[in-house]
Amino acid sequence: MQTVLSGSRPTGLFHLGNYFGAIANYVKMQDDFDNCYFFIADYHSFTTHTDPLVLPQHVKRAMATYLACGLDPNKASVYVQSDVPEIPELYLLLAMFANKGELEKCTTFKEKARQKGQTLNAGLLTYPVLMAADILVHRAHKVPVGKDQMQHLEMARNFAQRFNHHYDTDFLVLPEAFSYTEELIKILSLDGTGSKMSKSDNNVNNAVFLTDTDEAILKKLKKATADAGPQEPNAQKSDAVQGLFNLMQLVSKPETLAEFEAAYNDCSIRYGDLKVQLGKDMVDYVGPIRDKIAELESKPSYLKEVAAAGAETARKSGRETLDGVREIMGINYFA
Ligand code: TRP
Secondary structure (H helix, E strand, C coil): CCEEEEEECCCCCCEHHHHHHHHHHHHHHHHHCCEEEEEECHHHHHHHCCCCCCHHHHHHHHHHHHHHCCCCCCCEEEEEHHHCCHHHHHHHHHHHHCCHHHHHHCHHHHHHHHHHHHHCCHHHHCHHHHHHHHHHCCCCCEEECCHHHHHHHHHHHHHHHHHHHHCCCCCCCCCEEECCCCCCCCCECCCCCCCECCCCCCCHHHCCECCCCHHHHHHHHHHCCCCCCCCCCCCCCCHHHHHHHHHHHHHCCHHHHHHHHHHHHCCCCCHHHHHHHHHHHHHHHHHHHHHHHHHHHCCHHHHHHHHHHHHHHHHHHHHHHHHHHHHHHCCCCCC
């Protein structure tokens, strides 16, 4: 049996990149694999000090978003990291298998270190250890993550391998990255620069969020950057125009996409028409998800129930791993 695990930090704003790059794949995986865990990494978000008044809203929104996008508590355990004390317990033990040097060499850490200098907290340094604990605690085989998390995943494999080697066991599973397609369709910023859609972009108009109103979605797409138009038949697309076509591929009917592709290739395309069509199709796609998020957010007791059930399953699985790890390490003194 293959175990699947993934998660994301509760940042409050989920955009199309999070949806098509992550959540939509989780939803697919819960049908294709029997043992799935999807969680909200709230402990990870403390590395960048959170506001106690805002954090609960973000966690609630993350849970509502997971469910609104189609995660089904009957098919997968959906839980909050801090509800599962087995994760920090394993984190402590795994920390003994992480080298300070390799943690300092981690790209995400180096970036933060450059920005923050000496005020950096130790939680940031050990971020990959906590992430490894998230994964190894369920002995997960497959972890759907994007490119930006590959190094962290590699570190999780290293910690597990070192543990296994030291104790001459194969108890911890070495997790592998998982993706349905070789090349993910890139969700690009609407500003046409070719960068990825991002929630930390200082212009909110460059991303479509799952909680955007119809008006906001239409306006953002109408204002999206295009280019001067194809100068010759079958011209290569600029980043700006490719980004719009990528979105169309994800939310519009295949016929619609084909029609605009043909118009682009014979230079008869009018970007205004493309943006209006894409806007409509985007509203049809995102609108129901947004409404479902709102509906679920108005039912905190339901969300609490789902989180409790998810945590129970996750704790059971986590406990089994911890029992094994403690036994292997000799933490069993008075037997
Ligand atoms: N670090 C991941 C991110 O920033 C979130 C995360 C935490 C995660 N623990 C994980 C992802 C375990 C996959 C598996 O997106």
